[in-house]
Amino acid sequence: MSQIKNSDEDVQNMEKPIAVSVQNISKNYEDVEALKNMSLNFPKGELTSLLGPSGCGKTTLLKIIAGLLEPSSGSVSVNGRQVTGPGADRAFVFQDFALMPWASVLQNVSFGLEMRGMNKNERESIAQNYIEEVGLQGFENSFPHELSGGMRQRVGLARALAVDADVLLMDEPFSAVDEQTRRKFQEDLLQLVANKNKTFIFVTHSIEEAVYVSDQIAILLPRPSRVSEIIRPSNFRAKGVDAIRRDPEYLDIVDNIWNSLRSYVE
Amino acid sequence: MYLFGYRLPGMSSLILWGALWELIGQAKITFFIPPLSKVLSTLYEVLGTSAFQNALKETAYAFCFGVFYAVVIGITVGILMGKNRLIDELLLPWVNVFLSAPLTALVPVLMVLFGFGMKSIIITTSLFAVWIIILNTRAGVKQINRSLVEMATSFGATPLKAFVKIYFWAALPEILGGVRIGIIRAVKGVIIGQLLISIVGFGALFELYSANFLMSHFWAVLIVLFALAFSISEFLAYLERRVSYYATKR
Numbered sequence A: 001m002s003q004i005k006n007s008d009e010d011v012q013n014m015e016k017p018i019a020v021s022v023q024n025i026s027k028n029y030e031d032v033e034a035l036k037n038m039s040l041n042f043p044k045g046e047l048t049s050l051l052g053p054s055g056c057g058k059t060t061l062l063k064i065i066a067g068l069l070e071p072s073s074g075s076v077s078v079n080g081r082q083v084t085g086p087g088a089d090r091a092f093v094f095q096d097f098a099l100m101p102w103a104s105v106l107q108n109v110s111f112g113l114e115m116r117g118m119n120k121n122e123r124e125s126i127a128q129n130y131i132e133e134v135g136l137q138g139f140e141n142s143f144p145h146e147l148s149g150g151m152r153q154r155v156g157l158a159r160a161l162a163v164d165a166d167v168l169l170m171d172e173p174f175s176a177v178d179e180q181t182r183r184k185f186q187e188d189l190l191q192l193v194a195n196k197n198k199t200f201i202f203v204t205h206s207i208e209e210a211v212y213v214s215d216q217i218a219i220l221l222p223r224p225s226r227v228s229e230i231i232r233p234s235n236f237r238a239k240g241v242d243a244i245r246r247d248p249e250y251l252d253i254v255d256n257i258w259n260s261l262r263s264y265v266e
Numbered sequence B: 001m002y003l004f005g006y007r008l009p010g011m012s013s014l015i016l017w018g019a020l021w022e023l024i025g026q027a028k029i030t031f032f033i034p035p036l037s038k039v040l041s042t043l044y045e046v047l048g049t050s051a052f053q054n055a056l057k058e059t060a061y062a063f064c065f066g067v068f069y070a071v072v073i074g075i076t077v078g079i080l081m082g083k084n085r086l087i088d089e090l091l092l093p094w095v096n097v098f099l100s101a102p103l104t105a106l107v108p109v110l111m112v113l114f115g116f117g118m119k120s121i122i123i124t125t126s127l128f129a130v131w132i133i134i135l136n137t138r139a140g141v142k143q144i145n146r147s148l149v150e151m152a153t154s155f156g157a158t159p160l161k162a163f164v165k166i167y168f169w170a171a172l173p174e175i176l177g178g179v180r181i182g183i184i185r186a187v188k189g190v191i192i193g194q195l196l197i198s199i200v201g202f203g204a205l206f207e208l209y210s211a212n213f214l215m216s217h218f219w220a221v222l223i224v225l226f227a228l229a230f231s232i233s234e235f236l237a238y239l240e241r242r243v244s245y246y247a248t249k250r
Helices: A007-013 A058-066 A105-109 A111-115 A120-133 A149-162 A179-196 A207-213 A248-264 B013-026 B036-048 B050-083 B085-100 B103-114 B118-142 B146-154 B159-170 B172-196 B201-211 B215-249
Strands: A018-029 A032-043 A047-051 A073-078 A090-093 A167-171 A199-204 A216-221 A226-231
Touching: A018 A058, A018 A199, A032 A058, A032 A073, A032 A199, A032 A216, A032 A226, A047 A058, A047 A207, A058 A073, A058 A090, A058 A167, A058 A199, A090 A149, A090 B146, A105 A111, A105 A120, A105 A149, A111 A120, A111 A149, A111 B146, A111 B159, A120 A149, A149 A179, A179 A199, A179 A207, A199 A207, A207 A248, A216 A248, A226 A248, B013 B036, B036 B050, B036 B215, B050 B085, B050 B118, B050 B159, B050 B172, B050 B201, B085 B118, B103 B118, B103 B172, B118 B159, B118 B172, B146 B159, B159 B172, B172 B201, B172 B215, B201 B215
Parallel strands: A047 A199, A047 A216, A090 A167, A167 A199
Antiparallel strands: A018 A032, A018 A073, A216 A226
16 A cells, blocks of 8 residues: 555655635534644645545534634634635635526626626626636526526536636535536546646535545545545546546545445445 | 416406495495496596595505515515524514504504604505515525525625625515515505595595595595505516526525
């Protein structure tokens, strides 16, 4: 298992610059400890998955990075700047899509730009580009309820891409779409990571999904919540999307993660 | 509805009730109910008189301002209550009390506070309409999808922008429902105000006609009033149906 290193070694071996750094984060809800003294680095231009059983605090951590939740102690920095709230350097993709049902696809995709005070023509032409990029051309004037689940998440993705943030935060983005759409999304996501030079932080329940899409996988364990392991697969993804799921390393990592998580699943 | 294989147009039952009214009127059972035909011909005459047109103008003035204040205050307070726990705890008991209170009993107090003029009538109208608008707006905001709020926050929406761009639209189906019921109540409020505070507008006409036993005039004005209230309510119900497509999908 040479490709699985423990977290201390991993930090030392990191050659890429750090885009997002989480230092000693704790989060308490009254007397419940959701996160305890968690530290984690997210290298620039890579996709890092937060993987773990439910209750391990992965979504809480993501929302703290997004600035939607305030940590009880500790700090988050993005490109060296301290996070005090939501910012233009991060964009969020939601599990339930979080589209405005009263607004068209075009209006939904341009929402982030509208909040930045960009004028209508400018933001709609940018939104139009991203709608085409995610493959929704022709649906600009459709409403969310007229789209399938997969198409709705494409709208959510286009909205996050449109603001051109350095860091994309994705909270189980594919969990509400069907299996075939999900596979297509995973392939598209690899393309996106390869082409965009953005940092992706990806929360998921699915071990296979995490291993398939990630440059780095952080295994989070509950009670108390902690990072138990960081896995950096070697470059089996370079062999092409079709070969990944048959690669021995891919299969080994999936098995190993399941072995370490098994005892935490009720 | 179908009768003997023929499709009946909407509200055709009114023809039946109209015929019954006409029969009772023609039978001269009571002076209180003149025949419908007489009421309708009086209605036609009354519409042209300056007394009626002035009454309509005064009533419409009080009604429009009353409804305007009720809608603006009602939606704002409702959204604030739905968003903020503290404001909600402070105001909810009062809203519930006033919603079910016999507001007519408050009108003399309003007269003392605000005088005998248009101001008191407008306030009475608002007072009748505002509570249900607050409650409905609050309910609409309460059921808003949390992640929609998080979405707006994460894309940098200021509280004011979130208010206008998210909360208002998310609660719009409930808001329109509240406004529709509020407006029906406002019709009550404006007439009660006109009867109790100062005898102006339709209130004055009702007073005049009933005191002089001009029953067909009385009914004519009442029909006009019912028709106005019904049209406004139907128009709002139409708007409500237009936005309800997303009510189930927030």
